[in-house]
Amino acid sequence: xxxxNHFRIYALLMFCVSCSLIFLISxxxxxxxxxxxxxxxxxxxxxFLSTTNETLxxxxxTVKINQDHSLAIVSTFVxxxxxxxxxxxxxxxxxxxxxxxxxxxxxxxxPFTWVVNSTFGNLINxxxxxxxxxxxxxxxxxxxxxxxxxxxxxGVFDYFELDLEITHPRDTLKFTLEMxxxxxxxxxxxxxxxxxxxxxxxxxxxxxITMIRWEFSGRKIGESxxxxxxxxxxxxxxxxxxNNNLSLFLSLFGGIILGxxx
Numbered sequence: 001x002x003x004x005n006h007f008r009i010y011a012l013l014m015f016c017v018s019c020s021l022i023f024l025i026s027x028x029x030x031x032x033x034x035x036x037x038x039x040x041x042x043x044x045x046x047x048f049l050s051t052t053n054e055t056l057x058x059x060x061x062t063v064k065i066n067q068d069h070s071l072a073i074v075s076t077f078v079x080x081x082x083x084x085x086x087x088x089x090x091x092x093x094x095x096x097x098x099x100x101x102x103x104x105x106x107x108x109x110x111p112f113t114w115v116v117n118s119t120f121g122n123l124i125n126x127x128x129x130x131x132x133x134x135x136x137x138x139x140x141x142x143x144x145x146x147x148x149x150x151x152x153x154x155g156v157f158d159y160f161e162l163d164l165e166i167t168h169p170r171d172t173l174k175f176t177l178e179m180x181x182x183x184x185x186x187x188x189x190x191x192x193x194x195x196x197x198x199x200x201x202x203x204x205x206x207x208x209i210t211m212i213r214w215e216f217s218g219r220k221i222g223e224s225x226x227x228x229x230x231x232x233x234x235x236x237x238x239x240x241x242x243n244n245n246l247s248l249f250l251s252l253f254g255g256i257i258l259g260x261x262x
Contacts, residue, residue, distance in 0.1 A: 053083035054090075056172040057137060059219075063179040065229075069150035069160060074143045079132065079170075086131035090140075092169030095121035098144040105129055105140040112142075153230075159188050164227045172219040177227065181210040184234040197228040208234075 057078040064072040081087045103110040103126045115123040124142060132138050150162045168175065181187070187195035187203075187210060202213040214227065 053081065053085070054087065054170050055080045055082055056168075056170045056175075058174045058176070059168070059172050060176045060178070061166065063164065063177065065150065065162065065180065065182050065185075067182045069182070071146040071149060071162075071164075072143070073146065074141055076139065076141045078137055078139045080137045081132040081134055084134050086133055088128055088131045089125055090128060091123060091125040093120055093123050093167070094144070095165075095167070096146050096149065098122055098146055100143070100145045102143045103140065104143075105138075110140060157188070157190050157193060159190075159193075159230050159232050160185075162227075162229045164229075165224055166227065167224045168219040168221060171221050173217065175216045175219050175225075177214045179212045179227070179229060181212075181229075181231050182233070184208050185210065185231045186234040187212075188230040188232060193230060194228075195230050197226070 057080050058076075059078075060076045062074045062076075066072060077090070079087070079090060098121075101112070101114050101122075101124060103112040103124070107129065110129060111127040113125045115125070117123070126140065126142065128138055128140070130138075149164070150160050153159050153161055166177070189195070196212060198214065200212045200214050202211075204211045204213075210231075212229065216225065219225075
């Protein structure tokens with residue numbers, strides 16, 4: 001009982017700080033606590049396991065667009081049980097080609113199964129650390145990577161575009177999406193095309209990295225939101241780096257001249 005109470009304290013603590021935690025994404029494609037399966041006979045239209053007994057108090061998704069234009073995604077869920085039946089699992093689908101799946105909470109990694117189907121994509125079933133009792137809350141994260149989703153548009157305007165559709169796995173009180181562009185990349189500034197859809201609540205640029213944030217309240221299970229971002233690679237080097245490289249070049253060139261003169 002003491003161990004369980006101790007864990008609940010940790011869960012509540014993580015709920016309070018979940019919006020500011022930065023999680024590490026596993027570099028292993030198949031962690032030791034995962035089980036990848038390919039079931040062609042799995043139901044073609046997966047059903048969400050609950051519509052009323054589970055609520056996501058918050059779902060914070062961070063999307064990092066890497067230099068190679070792949071995505072590193074972390075979803076942090078704060079889950080509440082609304083029923084007297086304990087919850088031991090959390091399942092949801094991702095309709096994309098993903099890899100490097102990893103599940104964890106504040107304490108350690110979590111066991112999970114990963115089912116791949118050609119019709120609906122991926123079904124991830126996470127085993128919670130303890131059965132979640134009625135009116136209890138539990139915070140955990142799922143990370144994964146997506147490749148070949150950002151496409152290069154060439155023509156009158158030259159830019160990169162990401163169209164990311166997110167389907168909410170449970171009724172969600174608050175959903176937050178934070179997306180960071182590759183370093184030095186800049187949002188498209190052409191008048192004919194909007195750099196993003198829908199309009200974000202915040203855009204921050206710091207240390208040559210642009211972060212875009214969206215927030216929604218009262219999302220329903222199965223409801224989808226489409227997010228579009230258009231950006232250009234931007235300068236390869238910042239002004240300070242240009243100055244440093246120029247100084248280095250002049251120093252080397254001066255050294256060569258002095259060496260020849262001697």
